[in-house]
Amino acid sequence: MEEPNFFAAVQHQLDEFAKMLKLDSEIHALLRHPMRELHVLLPVRMDDGSTRVFQGFRIQHNDARGPAKGGIRFHPHESVDTIRALSMLMTWKCALADLPLGGAKGGVIVDPATLSEGEKERLCRCWIREAWKNIGHLVDIPAPDVGTTPQMMGWMMDEYIKLRGEFYPGVVTGKPLGIGGSLGRKEATGFGAIITVREALKHLRLDPKECRASIMGFGNVAQYVAINFVKTGGKVMGVSYWNRNDRKSYTITKRDGIDPCFLQSITDQYGSIDNKKALSNGYQVEDGDAWLLKEVEVLVPAAVEGVITGETLKKISPKVRIIAEAANGPTTPEADAILRKNSNIFVIPDFLCNAGGVICSYFEGVQNNMNYYWDEEEVNQKIEKTMVNAFRRVVETATEEKVYLRDAAYIIALKRVITAMKLRGWVRSDAALR
Ligand code: NAD
Numbered sequence: 001m002e003e004p005n006f007f008a009a010v011q012h013q014l015d016e017f018a019k020m021l022k023l024d025s026e027i028h029a030l031l032r033h034p035m036r037e038l039h040v041l042l043p044v045r046m047d048d049g050s051t052r053v054f055q056g057f058r059i060q061h062n063d064a065r066g067p068a069k070g071g072i073r074f075h076p077h078e079s080v081d082t083i084r085a086l087s088m089l090m091t092w093k094c095a096l097a098d099l100p101l102g103g104a105k106g107g108v109i110v111d112p113a114t115l116s117e118g119e120k121e122r123l124c125r126c127w128i129r130e131a132w133k134n135i136g137h138l139v140d141i142p143a144p145d146v147g148t149t150p151q152m153m154g155w156m157m158d159e160y161i162k163l164r165g166e167f168y169p170g171v172v173t174g175k176p177l178g179i180g181g182s183l184g185r186k187e188a189t190g191f192g193a194i195i196t197v198r199e200a201l202k203h204l205r206l207d208p209k210e211c212r213a214s215i216m217g218f219g220n221v222a223q224y225v226a227i228n229f230v231k232t233g234g235k236v237m238g239v240s241y242w243n244r245n246d247r248k249s250y251t252i253t254k255r256d257g258i259d260p261c262f263l264q265s266i267t268d269q270y271g272s273i274d275n276k277k278a279l280s281n282g283y284q285v286e287d288g289d290a291w292l293l294k295e296v297e298v299l300v301p302a303a304v305e306g307v308i309t310g311e312t313l314k315k316i317s318p319k320v321r322i323i324a325e326a327a328n329g330p331t332t333p334e335a336d337a338i339l340r341k342n343s344n345i346f347v348i349p350d351f352l353c354n355a356g357g358v359i360c361s362y363f364e365g366v367q368n369n370m371n372y373y374w375d376e377e378e379v380n381q382k383i384e385k386t387m388v389n390a391f392r393r394v395v396e397t398a399t400e401e402k403v404y405l406r407d408a409a410y411i412i413a414l415k416r417v418i419t420a421m422k423l424r425g426w427v428r429s430d431a432a433l434r
Contacts, residue, residue, distance in 0.1 A: 007081035009333070010088050017410050024431035027418055034087050036060040039080070040130040042108065044123045047116050054123060056108040058131050060140055061087035063102030064420035067138055069094055069358060071145025071174075072106035072127070074152075083107045089328070090358070092413040093351040097390050099362045104140050106131070112147045124152045128159040135160075137170035137369060143361050144174040154179055170368035173361035182364035183376040185357075188383055190224025190302075192356015193326040195387040196348045197298055198232055200322050203395060204346060206297065209233035214294040216240050217303030218252075218263065219271030221326050221354065225300050226260035236260060240291040240303070241273050249288025252278050271303075298322045301330035310334040325350035340404045349406040351413070352394055359386045 011032055018028045042054040057080055060068040070090040073083070083105045091103025108127060112120060128135075135142060144153055153175045160171045169180030177183065184191070201208050211234040215222050218241045226236045235257030242249045252263065252273055266277040275285045292299070292307075295317045301307050308323065308331040321344070325331060328350050331339065339347050360383055367373050374382075398408035422429045 005081070007085040007088075010085045013410075014088070017407075017414060020407070021411065021414065023414075023418075024427065027421065027427050027431050030421065030427065031062065031088075031091075031414075031417070034059045034061040034084055035063065036134070037080075037084075038131060038134050040127075042123060042126045042130060044119060044126055046119055054108050054110050056106070056127055056130065057083050058106040058134060058140070058142075059083050059087040059104060060134075061103040061105075062091045062417060062421075063104075063140070064417055064424060064426065065095060065102055066100035067136075068102040068104035068140040069099075069143070069361065070104040070106070071143045072108070072148050073145040074108050074110050074112045074123075074147035076109065076111040078107040078109045080107075086328075089351060091417060092410065093355055093358055094362075095413040095416040096351055096394070096409055097355045097359050097362075097386055098416070099359065099386075101141075101358075101362060104142075105145075106142055110147075120152065121155050124155040125159040128156050129163070132160055132163050135171060137168055137365060141170065141361075141365060142172045143358075150174055150176040150181060170365045173364040173368075175364070180364070180368050182360055182367055182379055183374070184379040184383065185360045185364060186220065187224045187227075188360035189221045189354050189357035190226075190326070191228050191380065192359065192383055192387045193221065193225050193300070193302070193324055193348075193353050194228035194232060195356070195384055196353050196391050197229065197300075197322060197324045199388060199391045200324070200346050200348055201298075204321055206321065207233075211235075211298055212237050212257070212294070212296040213298040213300055214238045214291045214296045215300045215302055216291050216307060216330075217271060217301075217327070218267055218273055219303065221357075222271070222300070222302035223260065223264050223267070225302050225324075225326055226258070226263075229298070229300075230257075230260055234298070237294045237296055238286070238291045239263065239273075240288055241267075241271055242288075242303070243272055243275075244270060245272075250275060251286040251288060251290035253284045253286055253290065253294070254282065255284075258283070292316055295319050298324060300324045300326050302326035303330075305329035306332050308332065308335045310338060313338055320345060322346045322348065324348045325353045328354065336406070340406075347405055348391075349394075349409045352390055352405075352409050355390060356383055356387060359383050 038058040040056045087105040094101040153172045175181040218239045238251045238253035240251040266274040
């Protein structure tokens with residue numbers, strides 16, 4: 001979970017870009033806070049007959065470019081500031097991918113693991129009954145996130161349809177297949193991340209067949225990062241995971257490279273690998289930090305935030321040429337300041353690297369609105385084209401403006417959002433932007 005000051009940190013980041021881009025104060029003020037916030041209390045009947053009241057939020061940061069978009073998290077330590085911060089990051093992520101969408105995020109303070117299936121369903125339906133007037137396929141489109149699943153999106157869609165009396169599957173994305181979900185959604189974030197790695201290798205003139213990767217995590221994102229990296233011809237030397245039973249992290253390695261599909265077959269729904277089965281199939285089980293120390297060309301943090309620190313940077317192999325931020329916020333500001341000066345490591349910033357998920361969600365919405373569905377190949381081709389365009393634009397901007405890749409990504413996203421605000425007349429059309 002992010003620190004409570006996460007929102008202050010993303011505001012500070014915006015303030016820095018406001019200075020760099022000489023942003024007008026009216027534009028700066030409009031972007032510094034979410035445009036709308038919904039805070040609700042959710043009374044849910046529990047299986048034992050009692051009623052528990054949960055706290056929920058939906059926060060729309062900016063919808064200048066289109067309907068707001070972002071996940072709903074169910075987490076016991078959820079906070080309104082975390083949701084505010086994440087809603088702002090969604091604005092930049094959608095704009096960078098050039099999706100006609102704004103940024104939003106939602107949350108409920110709850111540990112979903114403590115609820116029965118029936119309780120979860122009633123909570124999802126209750127959330128929609130409170131939020132339905134503020135969301136919609138042309139207004140704000142939620143999706144799954146930490147602690148929420150495709151099935152929960154199915155219940156939410158159903159409740160919304162019942163309230164509206166019309167079939168609107170595009171009100172939420174990340175739904176199961178068969179009720180409006182898109183082929184390719186499950187794989188999309190990892191698939192997209194490896195497209196950016198492939199493009200970065202091309203840019204650095206490195207042959208993927210001679211490259212090795214080491215990955216933190218083996219959940220939804222990391223599994224498809226590993227599978228797609230191997231498809232490009234590279235080797236994955238190790239993946240790490242968090243074991244819920246003994247509350248320790250481990251790295252699973254193999255000298256000649258892991259087989260990600262095999263490891264997937266011995267991994268549970270929470271991304272925990274069965275150490276015994278790994279050991280009996282020729283794998284080694286090392287400690288949790290070992291993934292960082294491997295002699296590899298590509299490091300992919302794909303689990304939690306704040307793992308690439310000033311200290312960890314001292315330990316990584318000199319062979320590392322790319323850090324692909326598949327997780328949200330894996331690099332601390334201190335480490336980022338070091339990487340910014342180290343031109344030898346190509347950092348693919350998180351809101352570019354992991355945009356494949358929201359891009360596929362956007363295509364899910366498009367298919368829902370057309371009521372016509374594409375095959376997986378067509379979905380993947382569209383994700384690939386969008387990711388490659390975004391990647392190239394970031395590299396071009398970084399080269400032209402002589403800035404760090406993360407700064408280039410922010411500059412592109414901010415300019416697009418500001419242009420939409422000007423064209424819509426929210427701010428003066430002559431308001432300054434370098
Ligand atoms: P997940 O819950 O499916 O998997 C998380 C993985 O991280 C698990 O394998 C878990 O064991 C591992 N992990 C947790 N703590 C760890 C630790 N201390 N050491 C080693 N491993 C640890 O989550 P996910 O959906 O794969 O998301 C991973 C990251 O990607 C998150 O930052 C998320 O916000 C981001 N992200 C996800 C998506 C998506 O579509 N799922 C999209 C964009 C960004």
